[in-house]
Amino acid sequence: MKLSTKIRLFSSLFMLILVLLVNTAIYYMFHTMSLNGERAELTEQANEIVTALNDSPNIAKSDLLRAYLPTDGMIRVVGKDGNLLMSTLTKDWSYKDLPSSYSKKQTSRIIPLKDQANFLTVSKPIIWKNGEVATLQVYKQLVAHTETMETLFYVLMVASIIVLIPTIIAGSLLGRFILNPIKSLTSTMKENISSTNWKKINLENRSRDELYEMEKTFNVMIDYLKDNFEKQEIFVSDASHELKTPISIVKSYAQLLKRRGRENPELINESVQAIDSEADRMQKLVEQMLLLAKNQEQGAYSKLNIVQLAWATVDQFKGAYNRELIVETDSQDIYVNGNYDQLQQVIYILIDNALKYSDKSVNITLSQQPSEVQINVQDYGQGIPQEEMEKIFDRFYRMEKSRSRELGGTGLGLAIAKAIMEKHHGSLSVISNPGEGSTFSMMLPTINRN
The missing domain is CATH 3.30.450 (Beta-Lactamase)
Structure with a gap:
């Protein structure tokens, strides 16, 4: 019915x-x-x-x-x-x-x-x-x-019929009033499914009732789906593009080995090194894409000391790199509510970038504010041009692609870091001057120690 x-x-x-x-x-x-x-x-x-x-x-x-x-x-x-x-x-x-x-x-x-x-x-x-x-x-x-009484009975019968006829008409009009927006919504949804044109419902000259709120929510949902769909398309397109180059290089060297590898031992070493390098880059790219997808989910949060977390991350780099990492903090106990692995990953990404794009020391500063903690990672490298500032947090974006390729960059690190910070109700920003270096700032809400 x-x-x-x-x-x-x-x-x-x-x-x-x-x-x-x-x-x-x-x-x-x-x-x-x-x-x-x-x-x-x-x-x-x-x-x-x-x-x-x-x-x-x-x-x-x-x-x-x-x-x-x-x-x-x-x-x-x-x-x-x-x-x-x-x-x-x-x-x-x-x-x-x-x-x-x-x-x-x-x-x-x-x-x-x-x-x-x-x-x-x-x-x-x-x-x-x-x-x-x-x-x-x-x-x-x-x-x-x-x-x-007979007269009254017939009068009441006629009156009942007179009342019921407008009621039936009113019920039909009410049904149209309620169902027309629903039919329009259903039609728009079917059209969006069949053609993927992200059509929205026209809300002009509409009364601000519950049906209006439903249609308004539908339009908001369409905008949200459209934005995510476009991001997904961009992500897949960029990932395909990024994987296309190393795959082509690996395939070219493999074909070269097949044609001339037996007669030229030096070519074998060169090809193996190139194939190994590109395979490592593909592996890192895939791992970071998986991390980016994984970090879209809400992990298990707990109270943690962000100062101890920062020291633990710095110690990992000190053991692997012969570089000067300077840590300064105004307190040894600053607590936040978050996921340990994800927050460590953000600090790891910022320090790793600082070491890649700078040959000098890297400063890590933690300062407690009334309701937040600010973590700065400062390098003294080449800096970031002003026109590039807003793009560096986009997926797969690299300022100098040739140099980033040499350093093993994928353009996903800062996108991952920003996504994690947003999940933790924090923020990630950068201040940079070309030739003077860059300072990346993490802002996280703090909680009481007890």
């Missing part, structure tokens, strides 16, 4: 039930009030008859009772034994079959009849001839009451 059909069905059924409940209540209340009015009127008439009988003992009782005979009813006097003490007074002898009863107290009841209006009867005790206690029963057929 379609959603539009469900909306129309639900709204119509809900209104139908509501109308039925209201109309039933109205019908029942009016029926009760009308019946109580008829009962009160007939009771008052019976009281008048009793008063007249008591006040006029010399008038023939049959004549007196005939004067109070209802138009659509009859009068009976019933004795103790249930027999009639006088002839039934009525203008319609078809009423004579109505039941009668003796009662010592005032009562009233409804006598239901088939295919015609019901009767209302009121019974009152009276003093009859010779002091005998009898029962006066006054009957009245509820013709006017029945006709009124």
Whole structure:
């Protein structure tokens, strides 16, 4: 069942039930009030008859009772034994079959009849001839009451239909109002799936309701997907491009060895060294691409001493390189919340770059600020031109590609470092002047020691 059909069905059924409940209540209340009015009127008439009988003992009782005979009813006097003490007074002898009863107290009841209006009867005790206690029963057929209730029933039925028709129309309009944006959203999604054109929904002249928020969120999601898809395409394209060169070199040297390697031993050594170098570069490139993908995930965070982490990273370089690494810190205990391996990787990347692009010493400075810790890695190398500053954190970007290739650079290190810092709610920036060196700054939020 379609959603539009469900909306129309639900709204119509809900209104139908509501109308039925209201109309039933109205019908029942009016029926009760009308019946109580008829009962009160007939009771008052019976009281008048009793008063007249008591006040006029010399008038023939049959004549007196005939004067109070209802138009659509009859009068009976019933004795103790249930027999009639006088002839039934009525203008319609078809009423004579109505039941009668003796009662010592005032009562009233409804006598239901088939295919015609019901009767209302009121019974009152009276003093009859010779002091005998009898029962006066006054009957009245509820013709006017029945006709009124029938009229009310048809009026309520027509009113219900009049109410339900606009309800059905309103349900249909409501269904369109709700479903049109959903249909538009579904159509746009299908179009995006089939053609990948990143189409968005037009939100002009729209009311700011929940459907508007849904469509707005969809547009934001499309922008997000488009951005990530384009980044993915760029990443794959750049990775393919970066791998294409070493693969071509390896293939060229392999073909060269195949053609001339047996006659030229020197060519074998040259080719093996080139193939080994390019294989190492491909391995490093693949490893860094895997690291970049891995660092998109949230690792396990814990409280750690960033000063100790920095010293541990520096010690690794001191053991592998014969270079001067100077560490300065204003505190030995600075704590952050993060992933140990990932933060160590950032410091490793910054120190590794500083050693590659500088032949002088490298300074690592840690300074604690009110709510952050700043870690600077400073080198005294060639520096970075101003027009290159914003590009160095892009994937696969290298300033001097020939020199970076010689140093084994892939253009992924700083992209990895920046991604890790963003995951840790920190930042990574650089200050550099050509010919004077560069200073990379890590900013991380700190936590209490306890």
